[in-house]
Amino acid sequence: MKNNQQLFSMSDEVTGEINIDRLSPDTGKPLPTSSIIRYLIAFSLFSILNAAAFNINGTNLLPQHLSNVGFMDPTSAFSVITSVTSVVSMFAGYLWGNLSDHTKSRFGKRTPWIFWGAIVAGIGLYLIGSFATVTSITLAYCFNTLGQNAIQTPMYAIMADRIPQRVRGTLATGLMASSIGIPIGQMISSNYIDTIHQGMGFFIGAVFITLSGILPLLIMPRERASHREDIPSELTIKSLLPPSIDDNRDFYKAAVARFLIMIGYTMVMQYLLYILENYIGQSTAEAGRTLKQISVATLFISLIGLIIAGPVSDYLKRRKLPILVGVIIMIVGAAVPIIFKSTTGIIVYAVLTSLGNGIYVSVDMALNIDVIPREAKVKKNTGMYIGLINFANTLGLMVAPLLTGMTLSVTTSYGMVFMSSMLFAAIGVIFILSIRNIN
Numbered sequence: 001m002k003n004n005q006q007l008f009s010m011s012d013e014v015t016g017e018i019n020i021d022r023l024s025p026d027t028g029k030p031l032p033t034s035s036i037i038r039y040l041i042a043f044s045l046f047s048i049l050n051a052a053a054f055n056i057n058g059t060n061l062l063p064q065h066l067s068n069v070g071f072m073d074p075t076s077a078f079s080v081i082t083s084v085t086s087v088v089s090m091f092a093g094y095l096w097g098n099l100s101d102h103t104k105s106r107f108g109k110r111t112p113w114i115f116w117g118a119i120v121a122g123i124g125l126y127l128i129g130s131f132a133t134v135t136s137i138t139l140a141y142c143f144n145t146l147g148q149n150a151i152q153t154p155m156y157a158i159m160a161d162r163i164p165q166r167v168r169g170t171l172a173t174g175l176m177a178s179s180i181g182i183p184i185g186q187m188i189s190s191n192y193i194d195t196i197h198q199g200m201g202f203f204i205g206a207v208f209i210t211l212s213g214i215l216p217l218l219i220m221p222r223e224r225a226s227h228r229e230d231i232p233s234e235l236t237i238k239s240l241l242p243p244s245i246d247d248n249r250d251f252y253k254a255a256v257a258r259f260l261i262m263i264g265y266t267m268v269m270q271y272l273l274y275i276l277e278n279y280i281g282q283s284t285a286e287a288g289r290t291l292k293q294i295s296v297a298t299l300f301i302s303l304i305g306l307i308i309a310g311p312v313s314d315y316l317k318r319r320k321l322p323i324l325v326g327v328i329i330m331i332v333g334a335a336v337p338i339i340f341k342s343t344t345g346i347i348v349y350a351v352l353t354s355l356g357n358g359i360y361v362s363v364d365m366a367l368n369i370d371v372i373p374r375e376a377k378v379k380k381n382t383g384m385y386i387g388l389i390n391f392a393n394t395l396g397l398m399v400a401p402l403l404t405g406m407t408l409s410v411t412t413s414y415g416m417v418f419m420s421s422m423l424f425a426a427i428g429v430i431f432i433l434s435i436r437n438i439n
Contacts, residue, residue: 024162031164035221036171039163042216043174046155049212050148051181052188056205057125057144060189060291061198062137063273064284068198069132075274077134079405082270085141086398090391092149097387100154108223109383110154110161117150118213122206129202144209151213153386158220160369160382166314169366173310176361180302182269183354187295190288242388243373250371250435251385255392258364260428261327262396264421265357267404268334270397271417272350279414280343294347298354305358310366319367320432326359327429334421337414349418364432371435 024031062081066074096113103109124144131137156175163171185205192201245252268275272294276287309322316322333352337345372385407417 022164022166024164031162031167036167038220039171040174042220043155043159043171044177045219046151046212046216047175047177048181048184049208049215050151051178052185053125053181053205053209053212054148055182055185056189056201056208057128060186060193060273061201061205062128062141064193065129065198066137071134075408076405079401080134081138081141082401083398084138085145086394088142089145089149089394090398092146093153093390093394094384094387096150097153097157097383097385097390099383100157101381101383106225108225110158111217111223113150113154114213114217117147117152117154118210119147120144121147121151121213122210123147125209126202126206129199148209149390151209153383153390155213155216156365156369156386156389157383158223159365160372160386162221163369165370168369169310169313169319169363171310172366172369173306173362176365177306178361180299180306183295183297183299183302186291187299190291190295193284193288243385248371248373250437251368251373251388253431253435254364254368254371255389257428257431258368258389259392259396259399260424260431261330261360261364262393263400263403264334264423264425264428265330265353266397266400267407267417267421267424268349269353270401271404272346275337275414276343276346279337279341280346282343290343290346294350297347297351301351302354302358305355306362309359310362313363313366319363319370320435322363323360323367323432324429326356326363327425327432329353329356329359331356331422331425334418334425338418341415367432367435371437 023029063074063078066077066081071077096117100109100113103112105112107115121144124140124142124147127140128137128144131140159168159171159175188204189201192198192204243251273287273291276282276290277284282290305326309326313319313322330353333349333356336348336352339345340348368389369382372382403420404417407420408414
């Protein structure tokens with residue numbers, strides 16, 4: 001690439017003597033190939049293990065655990081628990097992002113939060129399977145959520161702090177490899193759905209989520225110490241306020257798009273077990289076997305979307321086109337079970353949605369970081385912006401089960417759930433297309 005060639009629609013403006021299109025914002029130097037590989041491996045392990053743990057717990061074992069402990073309406077209990085913990089997650093991510101921006105330590109700004117967050121998240125996840133009331137399960141899930149956000153928000157901020165834009169799409173492939181972790185989690189949890197072995201399933205999830213924070217820290221280049229940096233160590237009311245909309249229109253458009261598309265994806269995927277049992281009419285054992293088939297199929301198809309989309313986005317210098325393609329595939333996938341109400345229809349849905357989501361998430365993460373102002377990247381104050389993206393993402397996770405529950409209460413139709421999923425995804429991609437400063 002020639003030195004005077006532009007990347008995306010951005011100019012080669014140098015802010016603070018650091019050209020963050022080609023140089024690491026952290027060091028002001030080109031990122032060595034060995035470091036790129038280490039970041040890719042670290043981000044991939046984080047995303048895969050984290051997503052697998054979430055799906056072992058939230059998608060399969062927790063819903064079945066609520067049924068096994070005797071709740072008359074486990075669907076409603078599940079909605080209450082996930083909604084409460086989503087509220088906690090929304091604000092925890094934003095707060096942890098701000099706190100990590102202001103952290104002074106010899107281990108850096110992000111590392112301490114990731115390490116201790118991994119410990120807390122693992123303990124919380126294991127405790128979820130040990131309790132039998134809505135209150136105790138919710139408290140354990142909240143504890144897990146606080147730790148989860150302490151891993152996630154600083155991990156994403158590392159991408160903005162250290163990774164140059166020219167390889168951001170490629171490395172975002174690793175950071176957003178959750179499409180691989182989801183079927184792994186489904187595959188593991190399907191073996192522990194029965195009452196006797198559920199505890200082992202929660203234990204495996206706890207180990208996964210702990211390793212999702214610790215292993216990347218051991219693999220990626222060590223973060224530079226921040227205890228001698230000239231940064232305010234105390235939070236102020238001003239520092240807690242979100243950035244102005246006028247100066248960050250593209251960023252907020254990307255955040256709204258993430259919120260809407262996350263709703264569309266989660267409305268169906270998080271209720272997959274209930275859909276197999278109540279929409280298709282399978283027993284718990286049959287649903288477990290179907291989830292295994294879905295896990296195997298979606299694992300490989302997710303890899304295709306993830307491996308191709310990020311590097312292609314960097315090569316084409318385009319973010320919007322791959323996202324558009326991914327969301328269209330997700331919308332088509334959601335239409336299949338409406339037309340073909342069968343186990344095969346659900347499997348086809350899962351395959352297409354996993355492919356589309358793999359394409360979408362790998363490029364969308366890079367886009368979300370691209371639209372963060374350059375000054376924030378140079379000063380490594382990106383935690384607040386990452387926290388806001390997490391806010392939008394978690395708000396989508398919170399709203400989705402409520403919308404699914406409301407839709408089922410009013411219409412008693414899972415077909416309407418699929419249609420609503422398609423609508424939210426379509427509106428979300430319109431916001432992506434309206435972003436001006438990214439091709």
